Amino acid sequence: xxxxxxxxxxxxxxxxxxxxxxxxxxxxxxxxxxxxxxxxxxxxxxxxxxxxxxxxxxxxxxxxxxxxxxxxxxxxxxxxxxxxxxxxxxxxxxxxxxxxxxxxxxxxxxxxxxxxxxxxxxxxxxxxxxxxxxxxxxxxxxxxxxxxxxxxxxxxxxxxxxxxxxxxxxxxxxxxxxxxxxxxxxxxxxxxxxxxxxxxxxxxxxxxxxxxxxxxxxxxxxxxxxxxxxxxxxxxxxxxxxxxxxxxxxxxxxxxxxxxxxxxxxxxxxxxxxxxxxxxxxxxxxxxxxxxx
Amino acid sequence: xxxxxxxxxxxxxxxxxxxxxxxxxxxxxxxxxxxxxxxxxxxxxxxxxxxxxxxxxxxxxxxxxxxxxxxxxxxxxxxxxxxxxxxxxxxxxxxxxxxxxxxxxxxxxxxxxxxxxxxxxxxxxxxxxxxxxxxxxxxxxxxxxxxxxxxxxxxxxx
Numbered sequence: 001x002x003x004x005x006x007x008x009x010x011x012x013x014x015x016x017x018x019x020x021x022x023x024x025x026x027x028x029x030x031x032x033x034x035x036x037x038x039x040x041x042x043x044x045x046x047x048x049x050x051x052x053x054x055x056x057x058x059x060x061x062x063x064x065x066x067x068x069x070x071x072x073x074x075x076x077x078x079x080x081x082x083x084x085x086x087x088x089x090x091x092x093x094x095x096x097x098x099x100x101x102x103x104x105x106x107x108x109x110x111x112x113x114x115x116x117x118x119x120x121x122x123x124x125x126x127x128x129x130x131x132x133x134x135x136x137x138x139x140x141x142x143x144x145x146x147x148x149x150x151x152x153x154x155x156x157x158x159x160x161x162x163x164x165x166x167x168x169x170x171x172x173x174x175x176x177x178x179x180x181x182x183x184x185x186x187x188x189x190x191x192x193x194x195x196x197x198x199x200x201x202x203x204x205x206x207x208x209x210x211x212x213x214x215x216x217x218x219x220x221x222x223x224x225x226x227x228x229x230x231x232x233x234x235x236x237x238x239x240x241x242x243x244x245x246x247x248x249x250x251x252x253x254x255x256x257x258x259x260x261x262x263x264x265x266x267x268x269x270x271x272x273x274x275x276x277x278x279x280x281x282x283x284x285x286x287x288x289x290x291x292x293x
Numbered sequence: 294x295x296x297x298x299x300x301x302x303x304x305x306x307x308x309x310x311x312x313x314x315x316x317x318x319x320x321x322x323x324x325x326x327x328x329x330x331x332x333x334x335x336x337x338x339x340x341x342x343x344x345x346x347x348x349x350x351x352x353x354x355x356x357x358x359x360x361x362x363x364x365x366x367x368x369x370x371x372x373x374x375x376x377x378x379x380x381x382x383x384x385x386x387x388x389x390x391x392x393x394x395x396x397x398x399x400x401x402x403x404x405x406x407x408x409x410x411x412x413x414x415x416x417x418x419x420x421x422x423x424x425x426x427x428x429x430x431x432x433x434x435x436x437x438x439x440x441x442x443x444x445x446x447x448x449x450x451x
Contacts, residue, residue, distance in 0.1 A: 021294055022311045022354040044312075047352035051314050052330070063312060065354060091344065094416065095405060114420035115398060116347035117332035120355075200331075 022063045028071040028179065032152040034064060035175045043177055045072075045087045045125035048117060072124070072179060081185055086124025086178045091115060093123070104191040104212055105183060108139035111195070124178045127160065131168050131232070135199050135208045138228040142210050146182045151175040157182070168232055186222075188212045192288045196280055205230055207277050209284035213292055219248035220292065225259075227281055229272045237262050250293040260285060296357035301366035309353035316348035318356070323363055333422045335394025339363050343404060345397035364393050372403060372442055379438035388425035395426060399435045407443045409435065 023041070025031045035041070041064040044050055066072060072085040075093070077100060084093065090112045098106055112121050112134075126134050127147065137160070145160045149172060160181075163171055172178075190213040197206030208228040214221045223244040227235040240262040247255055263269055263285055269278060297306045300322055307318045314330075316337035323339075332338075332347030339346055340362040367373035376399045380386060385395065398417050402409055414435060418428040 024354075024357075044352065046350075047312075047355070048350045050312065051350060051352060063352075063354065065352075067355065089344075110416065110419075113350070114332050114335075114347070115401065115417055116335065116338045116345045116394065117350045119341075119344040119346050120350050 022065055024065045024068055026068055026070070028069055028150070031064065031066055031069055031177065032150060032175070035177065036152045038062075039174045043128075045122040045128075046089065046120045047125075048113070048121045049125060049129050066177070067122075077185075079185075081182050084123060084181045084183065086127075086180060087122045088124075089119050090121050090123060090126075091118035094118065100185060101183065102143055102186060102188050102191075102212075104139055104143060104188055104193060104210075107191075107193055108136040111193075111199075112136055123181055127163065127181070128170060128172070128178055130170060133164070133168070133228060133231050133234065135193065135195055135210075135228060138208060138210055138226060138234060139193060140181070140183065141234075142212055142224050142226050143186065143188070144184050147178050148180040148182070149173075149176045150179045151177075155179070187214060188222075189215045190288070190291055192284070192291070194284060196277075199228070199231055205277075207273070207280060209281060209288075211285070211288040213288075215249070215292065219246060220244050225263075225285060225288065227269075229268065229277070233268050233272050235263070235266050235268050237266070251289060256286070256289055259289070294354070296354065298356045298359045298361055300361050301363060307356070309356065311352065311354035313353050314349045315351040315353045315356050318353055319348050319361070329422075333420065335391040335398070335421075335423060338394040338397050340367075340397055340400065343401070345394070345401045364396065367400075371445070372400060372438075375442040375445070376400060376403070376434075376438045379434045379441065382437060383430050383434040385426050385430055385434055388423055391423040391425070395421075395423070395431060399431075399438060402435060403439050403442065407439045409439060 023034060025034060040061060042061040043064045043066060045066055067087050069087060072087040074085045075088055076083045082100065090109050093109055094106065112118055112126065123136065126136050141160045146157050147160055147163060148155060148157050151173065152175065165171060192209060192211035195206060195208045198204055199206040199208055210226045210228070212224045223241045225237055225241060237259060240259040244255065244259060260282060263282065269281065273281060294311050295306055295308050297304065305322060309318050319339065330349050332350045337348045339348055341359055373396070376396055380396065388395065402413065402417050406413060414432045418431050421428055421431060
């Protein structure tokens, strides 16, 4: 089953040519109906990730290209959060979004790629890369982003942190797609994102350090820290993060040693990182804690 | 599969494999090929809907119905003219392959904000990996082009 559609506008009418290998629906209803009837389709938003995969990973599947679906290209801002359609190009978010998105999210979107790639790549596509977590995904997780998953007749919201199981498999049901992201508009007074290596699929070993904190008059109001290792494994220090909330700055040596100790005691820290990676991670955390003063 | 699009206002129909990068088909039209495969060298960039687009990161099926413009399609555009003059003034003329991409970056940036601030300029220049132009030169050229273009199009007082 295929539908006619155009990839963009032109100065004159172009006859809608049926593209047998590619379906380009114009509405969300059409997408959900197509997914309900045939689940063996590759859903492409921008398609930038799929283009760099081996041909064997994408052959013989009809492409469901959702870049033209108008409902997925909206950005809606409220007082507390912003909802971004899954196929909004990353470059468009940096235009107006720079003024209200958390600075950490803006920086992470920058790292999706250079401007000519950001005008094609989408956040929805970045979140749904099988088996790999990009730094932008890890950042959005860190700042409590949630996503809407829809299939025909049903929709649900899910915390982005629960979207993958521990092995990296996406928790998405048949016939579902990501339709929106909801990013809380929290004011993070301190943040850090630092990547070693090439974090894109096939780029070799990489380590990304992420930190976010908000301070109030008395001290630390909120604190987050995460490591993304080779785009596959993540370390969060949730218990230690909670312990830091309410602490006055500068932190005592004991508090610093406690959180550093919880990092070094983490199983993945020892098993997934080499000496250099462990040194970088520890120093990154130490440096971020120092910034809070 | 055939896709039909407009290239500099001329209708083109090309046979493509839909899930391959578009730049290998467009190179038959404009003769340029990119090298990097990740959008950083700027050699395969075009304007698509007034947005600078790396065709090495664009699936071929997205060409269908698109309006694509390269340097030759901007001859009558005053902003393009001001950008080229600014580039020449600053000395950004030695970069043959990536020049078009640099012009398009400036074109998109000034199209959004004719007088960009430092932060906006850095958002574009920080990704530059071309060796023939420094970030500082690019930023100066964009500022100059923006000032000139704004001055020209400001309404004269009666």
